[in-house]
Amino acid sequence: MSKNTVSDRFRKVDVDEYDENKFVDEEDGGENQLGPDEAEVDSLIRSGNLMGALQAVLKNPPINTKNQNVKEQTEGLVLKVLSSFKTSDLEKAVQSLDKTGVDLLMKYIYRGFERPSDNSSAILLQWHEKALSAGGVGSIVRVLTARKTV
Amino acid sequence: MSLYSFGLEPLSCHAWNKDRTQIAISPNSNVVHIYQKQGKEWTKIHELTEHSGRITGIDWAPESNRIVTCASDRNAYVWTLKDGVWKPTLVLVRINRAATCVKWSPLENKFALGSGAKLISVCYFEKENDWWLSKHIKKPINSTVLSLDWHPNNILLAAGSADLHCRIFSTYIKDIEDKPGPTPWGSKMPFGEVLLEYKECGGWVHSVCFSPSGDALAWVSHNSAISVANATQGKEVTQLTTEHLPLLSMLYVSETEIVAAGHDCCPYQFSYKGPGCLEFVKKVDIPKQSSKGNMSAMQHFRNLDKKATIEEEETGLGSLHQNSITQLCILEGPKAKVEKFSSVGLDGAMVVWDFKVFHSKLDLQLS
Numbered sequence: 001m002s003k004n005t006v007s008d009r010f011r012k013v014d015v016d017e018y019d020e021n022k023f024v025d026e027e028d029g030g031e032n033q034l035g036p037d038e039a040e041v042d043s044l045i046r047s048g049n050l051m052g053a054l055q056a057v058l059k060n061p062p063i064n065t066k067n068q069n070v071k072e073q074t075e076g077l078v079l080k081v082l083s084s085f086k087t088s089d090l091e092k093a094v095q096s097l098d099k100t101g102v103d104l105l106m107k108y109i110y111r112g113f114e115r116p117s118d119n120s121s122a123i124l125l126q127w128h129e130k131a132l133s134a135g136g137v138g139s140i141v142r143v144l145t146a147r148k149t150v
Numbered sequence: 151m152s153l154y155s156f157g158l159e160p161l162s163c164h165a166w167n168k169d170r171t172q173i174a175i176s177p178n179s180n181v182v183h184i185y186q187k188q189g190k191e192w193t194k195i196h197e198l199t200e201h202s203g204r205i206t207g208i209d210w211a212p213e214s215n216r217i218v219t220c221a222s223d224r225n226a227y228v229w230t231l232k233d234g235v236w237k238p239t240l241v242l243v244r245i246n247r248a249a250t251c252v253k254w255s256p257l258e259n260k261f262a263l264g265s266g267a268k269l270i271s272v273c274y275f276e277k278e279n280d281w282w283l284s285k286h287i288k289k290p291i292n293s294t295v296l297s298l299d300w301h302p303n304n305i306l307l308a309a310g311s312a313d314l315h316c317r318i319f320s321t322y323i324k325d326i327e328d329k330p331g332p333t334p335w336g337s338k339m340p341f342g343e344v345l346l347e348y349k350e351c352g353g354w355v356h357s358v359c360f361s362p363s364g365d366a367l368a369w370v371s372h373n374s375a376i377s378v379a380n381a382t383q384g385k386e387v388t389q390l391t392t393e394h395l396p397l398l399s400m401l402y403v404s405e406t407e408i409v410a411a412g413h414d415c416c417p418y419q420f421s422y423k424g425p426g427c428l429e430f431v432k433k434v435d436i437p438k439q440s441s442k443g444n445m446s447a448m449q450h451f452r453n454l455d456k457k458a459t460i461e462e463e464e465t466g467l468g469s470l471h472q473n474s475i476t477q478l479c480i481l482e483g484p485k486a487k488v489e490k491f492s493s494v495g496l497d498g499a500m501v502v503w504d505f506k507v508f509h510s511k512l513d514l515q516l517s
Contacts, residue, residue, distance in 0.1 A: 099391060103391065135393055136392070136393020136394060137374075137393065137394065137395055138374035138375075138391060138392045138393040138394055138395070139391075139393065141372070141373060141374045141395060141396055142352070142373045142374060142375075142391065145352065145353040145372050145373040146352075146373070147314070
């Protein structure tokens with residue numbers, strides 16, 4: 001068969017870059033978002049105040065930041081808090097959250113599903129069940145449609 | 151409440167004539183069927199076959215008895231009834247993508263067409279040349295226009311689009327109408343002026359609706375939320391996130407009550423009484439009574455053999471519609487006090503909901 005000797009470099013051009021009407025997502029300044037306070041959360045876990053730790057770790061979610069490290073750090077911290085709960089306390093903990101809290105918890109749960117470690121999936125599934133009964137399928141839809149996520 | 155099935159094909163859109171004896175529907179194809187009500191049945195009397203693409207929007211103007219249809223073939227036709235036959239007139243909408251929705255204005259002298267070309271085409275009839283002209287609203291729309299609704303003053307137009315924004319535009323065309331007076335949304339209204347632009351909708355805005363007075367605008371978005379913007383309170387927006395699947399269509403049934411329906415296959419009622427006071431009222435559907443009759447021993451064993459279970463399984467949904475509801479339409483009553491509304495869905499069924507029934511049922515429960 002004959003070989004195409006004409007250059008095909010044009011196939012690698014990203015035409016969307018040259019489109020003057022290209023949609024650019026608005027980026028809000030997210031540099032100041034550092035995620036929840038690690039020291040505060042750790043001390044609350046150590047002192048056994050798990051409900052307080054949950055409230056604290058859901059504060060200051062790093063939604064707008066482009067810094068991936070902050071996001072991963074926060075996810076690790078959230079996982080730590082979620083794993084330290086006893087199964088029987090899960091339901092009460094979820095009840096203590098308001099609507100936005102349940103939505104945020106769902107976002108962290110799905111983020112945790114993305115990178116499963118040894119026992120994380122089992123714990124996250126238990127939390128998922130309780131969060132689902134509190135937030136309904138609507139909270140999962142909001143995880144899927146959120147443009148800026150944790 | 152009554153259900154009528156128009157076949158197995160999903161119903162993309164529907165529109166009623168003035169006295170609600172005829173309905174125009176499109177069964178997910180490029181044809182519009184017009185059915186006439188005869189007793190309890192519906193018989194097909196007309197077929198409108200001019201479009202070459204799937205029909206995405208139908209609107210029937212009650213007073214002037216004209217139908218406007220738009221389709222994915224980038225065209226819109228205005229149909230007029232002449233000697234018992236519907237005759238189409240092509241409208242030059244000048245779009246290079248599919249049309250997504252179309253709505254007659256309250257005075258029926260113009261209509262708005264939303265499209266995937268990131269613009270809204272406002273069309274009006276020019277008598278001198280005997281054709282329909284269009285004017286485009288382009289800025290600042292960044293993606294497909296998914297839904298439209300007119301303000302009672304015939305000038306303001308609300309548009310929900312896939313760029314996660316909800317906007318109100320002015321469509322004042324000085325050739326055909328007088329200058330509009332000021333409204334709570336604003337007073338300077340040249341064509342294309344943006345009077346409201348809300349960008350935190352959270353998801354594609356599937357449906358927008360003005361309240362009967364026009365002072366409030368409600369919309370439903372794909373993040374399973376319903377929001378209301380109140381012009382009289384500084385255009386403040388109140389959002390309510392629901393625990394249901396996303397809603398696709400909504401209606402105002404009174405100045406404060408809203409009915410919305412979507413992928414959950416049944417309508418829900420919401421109530422807006424002021425900024426910060428948007429709440430869920432109830433599900434507007436009477437759940438099916440599951441008939442757990444006595445099963446004979448023979449049936450027990452038959453079930454065990456065939457399905458490995460002795461329970462009777464419900465394979466249908468508990469709601470009247472068996473698939474997502476795509477569009478709601480007012481049937482009876484003025485906009486401020488709707489008594490009946492209709493819904494069509496992907497299951498090919500059209501259901502007429504009686505709002506009075508639910509009011510009286512509620513009274514019986516309380517007394």
